[in-house]
Amino acid sequence: MTERPQHGSARPGGRTARTRAAVLAAALHELDETGFAGLTLDKLAARSGVHVSTIRRRWRSVEGVVVDLMAQHSKTIATPDSGEFRQDLYELAEAIAGFHAQPRSRNLVEAMVAAAAYDPHIADLVRGAFIARTEVVTALVHRAVDRGEVPPGTDAYEVIAALSAPFYYRLLIMRGSIDERLVRASAEAAYRAARGGVFGGEGAGG
Amino acid sequence: MTERPQHGSARPGGRTARTRAAVLAAALHELDETGFAGLTLDKLAARSGVHVSTIRRRWRSVEGVVVDLMAQHSKTIATPDSGEFRQDLYELAEAIAGFHAQPRSRNLVEAMVAAAAYDPHIADLVRGAFIARTEVVTALVHRAVDRGEVPPGTDAYEVIAALSAPFYYRLLIMRGSIDERLVRASAEAAYRAARGGVFGGEGAGG
Numbered sequence: 086m087t088e089r090p091q092h093g094s095a096r097p098g099g100r101t102a103r104t105r106a107a108v109l110a111a112a113l114h115e116l117d118e119t120g121f122a123g124l125t126l127d128k129l130a131a132r133s134g135v136h137v138s139t140i141r142r143r144w145r146s147v148e149g150v151v152v153d154l155m156a157q158h159s160k161t162i163a164t165p166d167s168g169e170f171r172q173d174l175y176e177l178a179e180a181i182a183g184f185h186a187q188p189r190s191r192n193l194v195e196a197m198v199a200a201a202a203y204d205p206h207i208a209d210l211v212r213g214a215f216i217a218r219t220e221v222v223t224a225l226v227h228r229a230v231d232r233g234e235v236p237p238g239t240d241a242y243e244v245i246a247a248l249s250a251p252f253y254y255r256l257l258i259m260r261g262s263i264d265e266r267l268v269r270a271s272a273e274a275a276y277r278a279a280r281g282g283v284f285g286g287e288g289a290g291g
Numbered sequence: 292m293t294e295r296p297q298h299g300s301a302r303p304g305g306r307t308a309r310t311r312a313a314v315l316a317a318a319l320h321e322l323d324e325t326g327f328a329g330l331t332l333d334k335l336a337a338r339s340g341v342h343v344s345t346i347r348r349r350w351r352s353v354e355g356v357v358v359d360l361m362a363q364h365s366k367t368i369a370t371p372d373s374g375e376f377r378q379d380l381y382e383l384a385e386a387i388a389g390f391h392a393q394p395r396s397r398n399l400v401e402a403m404v405a406a407a408a409y410d411p412h413i414a415d416l417v418r419g420a421f422i423a424r425t426e427v428v429t430a431l432v433h434r435a436v437d438r439g440e441v442p443p444g445t446d447a448y449e450v451i452a453a454l455s456a457p458f459y460y461r462l463l464i465m466r467g468s469i470d471e472r473l474v475r476a477s478a479e480a481a482y483r484a485a486r487g488g489v490f491g492g493e494g495a496g497g
Contacts (some may be wrong), residue, residue, distance in 0.1 A: 122409045198463050199408035202401035203328045212466040246460055247480055253464055254456035255402050260418040273489045274453055278480035 108140055109154045117189045121196035123149065148207045155193045156214040160186070164222050170229035171276045174248055177222065178272040182263045185242040188195050191256060198257060219245050226279070235279045236286025240259030243284040248275040294365040309368025312340040314346055315360045323395050327357065327402035354406030354413045361399045362476070367391070370428050376435035377482045380454055383428065384478040387458050388469045395460060405465060425451050441485045449490040454481040 111133035115124050124147050130137035144150045162184055165176035184190050201208035223241035230237055237246075251271040255261050278284060308395035316341035321330050350356045368390055371382035390396050407414035411448050429447035436443055441450075456479040461467050484490060 111391055138318050195408035199405035201463075201466065202405035208466050211464070215464055243476060246465065247457060247476070249464075250456035250460035251453060253460050254452055257407075257463060258421055258455075259409070260407065260414050261451065270449060270453070270484070273487075274480055274484035275486060277483050277489070279478070281479075281483060282478045283476050283483070 104133075104135050104139065104143075105153075108135050108144070108150060110137075111155060112150050112154050112259060113189060116151075116154075116192045116196070120192050121199070124151070124196070145206070146200075146204070148196065148204060149210065151193060151196045151200065152207060152210040152214060154212075155197055156217070158190065158193065159214070159218045162218075162222075164224050166225065166228065170225070170232070170234040170279070171272070173225040173229070174272040174276050175269070177225065177245075178268045181249060182265075182268045185252060185256060185263050194256060219249075229279070236282045238286040239282070240277055240285040244275055244279045247278060247284065248272060260283070310339075310341050310349075312346065314341050314350070314356060315363060317341075318356050318360050319395060322357075322360075322398045322402070326398050327405070329404070343424075351412070352406075352410075354402065354410060355416070357399060357402045357406065357422060358413060358416040361403055361417075362423070364399065365398065365420070365424045368424075368428075370430050372431065372434070376431070376438070376440040376485070377478070379431040379435070380478040380482050381475070383431065383451075384454060384458075384474045387455060388471075388474045391458060391462060391469050400462060401457070411432070425455075435485070442488045444483055444492040445488070446491040450481055450485045453484060453490065454478060 108129055111129050112124070114132060115128055115219055126137050126147055129135075129140055129147070129150060134141075140150065142152060144205070162177075162180045165173040165180070167173050167176060183193070187233055199209050201211045217241055222245050226235065226239060226241035226244045229235045230241075248271055251267055251274075252263055255263055255267060295489070314335055318330070320338060321334055332343050332346055332353055335341075335346055335353070335356060339346075346356065350359060368383075368386045371379040371386070373379050373382060379494055403413070403417050407417045411424050425448055428451050432441065432447035432450045433440045434446060436445055436447075457473055457480075458469055461469055461473060
């Protein structure tokens with residue numbers, strides 16, 4: 086199969102990659118300084134040195150840049166592999182909490198969700214980014230199934246969603262900050278439910 | 292204490308109440324027809340017959356109207372009282388799912404969260420609306436404590452947040468629709484965690 090490289094993905098490390106790095110770095114700075122509400126393509130262009138028409142061609146909008154930034158950023162969360170399911174869930178919860186403890190990450194999430202409300206294209210990007218992110222992390226559930234810690238047939242996506250959901254609820258709905266208590270409760274609730282077959286598997290049917 | 296009635300809350304059933312009803316009904320229609328992205332104060336004025344300056348004075352913005360509508364709407368979810376904690380949680384999860392099954396409710400939530408990202412005043416309104424809403428529903432947790440079904444000292448807000456969070460995660464982050472499986476898993480996970488003292492109380496400490 087000879088496919089034409091997707092626009093913007095050609096030549097890793099080359100000019101395209103440098104352009105992306107510059108624009109995402111500029112977005113990060115702007116989000117830190119003024120938050121999402123003040124972000125414009127012109128500001129991104131001025132700070133990154135990339136022409137505004139190039140930014141618009143590649144990302145369509147400020148929101149497109151933000152989702153790309155979020156996708157890149159969330160890759161910095163490693164998938165725990167402690168050898169124990171409960172410990173893995175606690176470590177993942179800690180990592181999610183640590184990620185959202187940075188105001189810039191919180192701004193990013195807010196910006197993404199807000200943008201998705203106005204633009205179905207952005208909504209698809211958000212969905213894709215979170216599905217891709219979740220898929221990576223489900224490895225810890227599959228390992229737990231292999232070790233016999235959770236029932237075979239457990240839906241790994243549901244486990245990760247159950248663990249993650251309380252953080253977004255706290256941030257976006259209750260508008261509060263994330264604390265250690267939320268970390269522990271989210272991990273422990275997901276652990277007990279998964280062990281008990283709440284997310285499918287042999288113990289299911291509650 | 293003689294307090295001046297809060298602006299806009301005077302004379303229930305009178306002109307102020309009729310104005311509010313007309314504007315909220317207009318917002319509901321517009322959200323059903325075109326979603327939040329197309330909502331403007333002018334459209335609300337045209338449909339409700341209320342002057343745009345009156346709407347702006349009372350609600351400040353389209354977002355202010357939407358949060359008011361959400362607060363009013365969420366009151367239609369009753370607090371279950373079946374005599375059994377698990378059943379109460381299932382019924383509440385069903386009610387939340389039923390609420391969000393309406394496209395208008397989904398639009399409302401999207402609109403609120405988006406607006407909160409851009410305006411700290413709206414963020415406070417959202418927070419206040421959800422805290423007030425949660426407070427009502429915590430009655431079912433207090434009854435479960437009284438019946439000895441969950442440990443004394445259980446944080447009722449955390450139980451309701453744990454039950455609710457997966458719905459908002461599904462809607463806002465994973466951009467999917469709510470299904471029966473999510474209803475069951477959310478209720479059951481919250482039930483087991485609360486019973487086990489995950490949300491404080493005697494069994495706490497994980």
